[in-house]
Amino acid sequence: MAQPPMSTTPAVAAAAAAAPPLLSEPWGVPLSDGRLWAKDPSVVRFGERYLMYFTVHPAPGDERSGLRVGIAASSDLRSWELLARMQPTGEYDARGLAAPGAVVIDGVVHLFYQSYGTGARDAICHASSTDGVTFTSDASNPVFRPSGEWNCGRAIDADVIVDGDRLLLAWATRDPDMRTQMVGTAEADLDSAFSRQDWRDLSLAGPALTPELDWELECIEAPALVRSKSGLVMFYAGGYNNDPQQIGYATSNDGVNWTRGSAEPFMTNGKPGTWNSSESGHPGVLTDADGRTYLFFQGNDTGGRTNLLAATEILWDDGGRPRLRTATR
Known part of the structure; x- marks a missing residue:
């Protein structure tokens, strides 16, 4: 059953009324009962096409349960073709794999995804590909779990960005009681293999972001990293799925300390x-x-029975602050 809408401030209501134009109709993968379902998108340009990595259910006839990472291709960011589903490769992801984050480095797609279905033991895994479709798993998987007493040791929702001579990783975790979702960061040298021994936890002392605003409720997750004139920008999801979940952003000069760009979504x-x-x-x-x-x-619009993926354009002001493209600009 769909959750009732949250009460909103006038500013939030105005933003909702001015929905940004989408590149195309929202897209999903058909389930056996006809519903469309796809989540957690990460998109890269690879050669002459775009590749999207996302969470999807197993293919019809696949007797193994658990989520999968889907791979879809597009020539224009508007129409997508499902190419493949990644399968579990070890005991660590045997119950499922999900929520990928991808980056292309020297012609290789590096994919960071979470194991799924083991609660507080879920962790970040790594695989690489020279064609963007066929992946080789890292022998050290899972490659990252957070340290520190403030979290439960879980790591999900990976995203990565090349930042100078390092690869910056953002991830989500929960407090020791598995109630509140928060975001942290880690780094590895860019010339490393991005394996387990290569990562340095940058959030040992505490989270990079924790929910504080009313609309964030008990959850900040799904970090998505980009660089602008203002430095590093992290878009993130506030609120657990369908609470409703909405998107905010924060900025940082070092990838460790983050400041929200706005109190509103x-x-x-x-x-x-x-x-x-x-x-x-x-x-x-x-x-x-x-x-x-x-x-x-x-x-x-179904409280999660269906899930669709969409895209819109972000514009940047002279100071490197983002805004959504409107229908007229």
């Missing part, structure tokens, strides 16, 4: 009757070869 869930009235969540950011920036996100 950057993107709200849609108004009643729209396709994303239950949520606009789990952002992913693509900076294209021409410098344009696109925000991918999931949404639905």
